[in-house]
Amino acid sequence: MHLVILTGAGISAESGLGTFRDKAGLWTRFSLEEVATPQGFAANPDLVHDFYNQRRSDLLQAVPHEGHRALRRLEEALADRMIIVTQNVDDLHERAGSQRVLHMHGQLRRVWCTHCDSRFDWDDDASVRSRCPQCGQIGSLRPDVVWFGEVPYHMEEIADHLDRATHFISIGTSGQVYPAAGFVAEVKARGAHTTELNLEKSSSLFDVCEEGRASEIVPRWVDAMLAQI
Numbered sequence: 146m147h148l149v150i151l152t153g154a155g156i157s158a159e160s161g162l163g164t165f166r167d168k169a170g171l172w173t174r175f176s177l178e179e180v181a182t183p184q185g186f187a188a189n190p191d192l193v194h195d196f197y198n199q200r201r202s203d204l205l206q207a208v209p210h211e212g213h214r215a216l217r218r219l220e221e222a223l224a225d226r227m228i229i230v231t232q233n234v235d236d237l238h239e240r241a242g243s244q245r246v247l248h249m250h251g252q253l254r255r256v257w258c259t260h261c262d263s264r265f266d267w268d269d270d271a272s273v274r275s276r277c278p279q280c281g282q283i284g285s286l287r288p289d290v291v292w293f294g295e296v297p298y299h300m301e302e303i304a305d306h307l308d309r310a311t312h313f314i315s316i317g318t319s320g321q322v323y324p325a326a327g328f329v330a331e332v333k334a335r336g337a338h339t340t341e342l343n344l345e346k347s348s349s350l351f352d353v354c355e356e357g358r359a360s361e362i363v364p365r366w367v368d369a370m371l372a373q374i
């Protein structure tokens with residue numbers, strides 16, 4: 146048995162963090178071209194820093210819910226027979242105790258110095274006036290998140306897990322953004338069992354789809370999984 150669990154913004158919604166494409170989602174209030182592309186950052190770094198500073202500040206106020214904690218319980222039972230691949234840049238999985246988490250879109254509580262290529266944990270506001278702790282350069286820090294048009298992180302490791310997957314579970318993602326949106330077809334072609342746990346069904350590719358809020362349906366699904374192990 147090898148479980149690959151893909152999570153998206155929907156698993157963090159009940160912790161108070163915004164999703165992207167729901168009504169009132171982030172992309173209904175901000176232009177992703179302006180705040181989530183390298184071109185947008187080059188054109189207006191202050192706007193982009195402000196966008197991520199606000200999201201980082203919201204994240205520091207957020208707490209994991211029963212859905213995150215249920216996935217930690219599953220990891221305690223499965224250990225290296227399970228991986229969480231998250232599209233989320235929040236650290237709610239880690240704060241719930243999950244240790245096997247791959248952030249394919251980077252992390253909100255980290256910054257990247259484009260001058261010396263170092264990366265750092267970072268909980269303060271960042272700006273064009275911020276100084277790199279490593280090289281001392283001012284104005285070279287950016288959020289360590291993957292923007293549209295950039296290559297997601299950990300893709301080789303993710304491909305290895307997808308190769309080995311016997312079960313693929315998609316939680317809280319609309320399945321609109323590749324490469325994550327292509328994972329279900331990839332594992333299904335190899336005979337893996339596929340489950341979606343989401344507020345609403347996003348694709349006909351899943352063998353099982355449970356609709357509901359993550360804080361309710363994820364613990365229920367984990368309990369059923371633990372009973373099978």
Ligand code: APR
Binds near residue numbers: 154233316
């Ligand atoms: N419980 C379960 N699912 C929920 C909940 C909830 N409480 N609230 C919303 N959802 C579902 C929505 O129905 C939707 O299908 O979560 C999904 C959120 O979809 P998106 O907002 O598109 O977020 P996501 O799929 O994670 O976006 C993928 O797009 O903009 C990029 O980098 C960004 O990582 C993000 C990627």
